[in-house]
Structures are given as C-alpha cells and as structure tokens.
Amino acid sequence: MENKAEVVIIGAGINGCALAYELAKRGKEVVVVEKNYIAYGATGRCGAGIRQQWATKENALLAKKSVEIFEKLSDELGYDIGLRQGGYLIAIHDEEGMEQAKKNVEMQKSIGLPVRIIYEDEIKEIAPILDPKGMETIAATFCPTDGHANPFKTTYAYAIAAKKLGAKIYKFTEVKDIKVKDGKVKKVVTNRGEIETKYVVNAAGAWSKEIAKMVGIEMPNKPVRKEALVTEPLKRMFDCMVISFKHGIYFSQQEEGQILGGIPSPEEKVGYYMEPTFSFLKYMAYMLGKYAPPLKHVSILRQWTGFYDVTPDALPILGETSVEGFIQCNGFSGHGFMIAPMTAKLLAQLICGEKLEMPIDRLNIERFKGEITEEKAVVG
Amino acid sequence: MKIVCRCEDITEEDIIKTIDEYGCETLAELKQLLRLGMGYCQGRTCLILAAKILARKTGKTLDEIMPSFRPPVVPVEIGLIGGEDGE
C-alpha cells in the first residue's frame, strides 16, 4: 500500500469514487480507503433515483447540474451506468401539499427545470398501474428529466475510470485514526498501514460522524436505518419513480423489470441495527397494494437495510473545516446518489484551488452554529 | 460452458472473468456486478457453486465466503402479506 498521497478519501461509495475520479482527472495523487468493498454502504443499498424536484435551491441546483453530468457520464467514463430518465411523479394529497408544491415548482422552473403539476387523467396516462384513489392524491408534480441509474454500475464506472487515471483504491482497509499536527491533517492510520497526506476527505456515509471524531470534530449527523425491498421482474409497466412526501413511500420499476421501493418502517430506529423487520415488509406491501393494485399478485423476493446519514436540515455537509486539510463530503440523507456527480466536481475544484462552479459555503458544517433552513421535500 | 446461476443466466466463465477483471473477493461483489443470486430462487442453487469458484480463486475457505440471507426466504405475494387494512 502507498504510504504517501496528496489526498486520502475515506469511503468507496458513489461519493468517494466520483471524487477520486474528478481529482485524478486533475492530476492529483489520490488514494481511496474502504473498510469493506466498493458500494458496500448506502450506495449499494439505495434506490438510485435521480430527482431534481427539491424544495431548497441548493439541492435542486446540485441535482440539476448532476443530471447534466449523468446524461454524458457513460460516454465520459467509457462504461454504461444504466441511466433511464422516466421522470419522478410526486403525489400531492391535500391543499397544504398543493401550496408547498406550487412554491417548489415555481423555484424549480426558475432554475430551468421542466416541472409541471398534473391531475388524475395524466397520472393514469404516465403510470397506468397507479390508483389515484388508493393513493389518496388530488394531483402530482412531474419532471420528465428525473430518473434512475444503476448504483453499482455508476460507482464502478467512476472507480475504474479513476484507477485508469492513477488513483489507488484499497478495499478491506479500515481507517482507525487520523493524526493532526498544528491544526493540519498529517496521516491516516489504517489496519494495513499509515498514509501521509495533506488532505483527508470524509466520505464515510453513515459512519462519517465517527471519522470526524478522530480529528476532534463533532457532527450533528444521525445514522437512520432504512429498509427497501424488491419484487420479481415484470414486463415493463411504467417508467417513472412514484413518491409521496406525506406517506414517505417511493417505488419504481428497474431496468430488469423488478419493482424496488421503500417506506419508513413503523418501528423506525436510530443506530446501526441491520436486521430486516417484518413490520416494514407488511406495511410496504400494504401501501404498494393501495398505490398500485395490480402489484398485489406480484411476489417480493428480497428485503434489506441501509443507512441514511441524516443532517438536521437534510442538506449535505461539504467543504473545509476547522482542521486544515480535513474536508467533509457527507450528510447526504436520502439523496447522496443523485447529487454525487456535481458534489464531486465542486469538491475537486475546492481541493485543487480552482474557481467553484457554484458556491458551497452554505453547505459548510459551520452553518449548524446559526439558524438553518430545512429541506422539506424528503421521502423514505 | 457451465451455467452457475440459472435464474440470471450466468456461466462459470462469466464469474471467473469478473473475479479477474475486478479483483472480487466476496460474493457480495459478484452479486453487484453480475446479479448473481438475485434471481427468483434468491441464490439457493447458485451461491454455493459460486462460493466454491471464489474459494478456488482467492484461497479463502467456504466459511469465509458464504453469505447471509435477506428475507423473505421464499417469495411472498404483495397482496397476501399486505392484507387489506395494513394491520
């Protein structure tokens, strides 16, 4: 293993791998250390939906600029990432929801997103299996350029492209400590040796809180367990992702035809508890049956658990900290896959001293010292 | 050509090629890359075969390689498990 690098990235999820690529592309010597294997964390357990319909401008812009990158990514990386743009259909259930939706749509349109409010007829046209009554919906918002990519393929695509440009990715290498001297990061200590470095990027997902502690930084993030399930493959029935902020449900039909989705479990727990629960399975099946009655005869094959790395405002924590060279790239809550391409680009620009394509100061960890604006458009 | 995973149509060559190309050391990585064991039978027939190939290629023991199952262990219908009232 290398004992020196310009940048050490902790975590080989979508964010660590995308950043490794963006840095290697800029000629930086990068080492990624991962305690398990690539996409072991939330990335390998996620819905991999790509949504630009956010309530805060920061998230909406990060997602929009990421979609622009996703659209060219298979070509850029020379590896098919399985991008499909079937849109996101977001259910609106009542007047209050309509109010918020109108506000969101106005902001989203102002940054150039092709979003619109649709009603029962069009909902049924876009996804004939949906039952607006069972969904208890009065309307929906729809953005046709939202979509989905294969999380494994996208992460491997970045990882392989990064390696070709000279980045090193070490699996089964766990960070145990980070040495700081005179307020600057010096060394990353792993179970397989030490790496001297100028920059350490904390891209450890739901474990980022523990990494930050190693340099004496307290983080407000919480690991929140989320379950998901997948059915047997079916012939293509609909192309969009269906979600509801009120019910917390999301589901879509994947490339190979299976339905994948999730909903907050009735017995939501905070902490690293991995066991799947029957209550989730039962509740999700019940809600799926209400949203899309034809699915009642479909079999569920598998259920699993992953972790959201949740911040108090559901916005990511990006950028520099009080420890020189210690860079945050975490706190992605339920949407760290969809904004990874732009996030990686911005952090690479920051580390390389380039001009940033959009400001990220408002996403700095220091914001929690003041008043925060919370992202309301969250699911799952 | 020896089929290892019938549900997802994956051969022994596919597995060996993927192990060599990506440096896989775990069944989880083969699942991610090939959809191995993610078909209708949930790997009941193929995972042990794939584990043997991995053991041979990596020098690990079968115990180190064999996976944990993700329930439901048998496929269940949405309508049956969800019921009508969500109770």
Ligand SMILES: Cc1cc2nc3c(=O)[nH]c(=O)nc-3n(C[C@H](O)[C@H](O)[C@H](O)COP(=O)(O)OP(=O)(O)OC[C@H]3O[C@@H](n4cnc5c(N)ncnc54)[C@H](O)[C@@H]3O)c2cc1C
């Ligand atoms: C069920 C579910 C559904 C989701 N759906 C979506 C969705 O539809 N769209 C979307 O955009 N997002 C979704 N998300 C969120 C998304 O998965 C995450 O935000 C994103 O994958 C985070 O990526 P990451 O690279 O930052 O972290 P992770 O993928 O979690 O990677 C962190 C890595 O760090 C490693 N690590 C931890 N500690 C150490 C250590 N000490 N040393 C070395 N390595 C370490 C871990 O092993 C892990 O591989 C979902 C999440 C879940 C759980």
Ligand code: FES
């Ligand atoms: S034989 Fe591999 S999943 Fe069924």
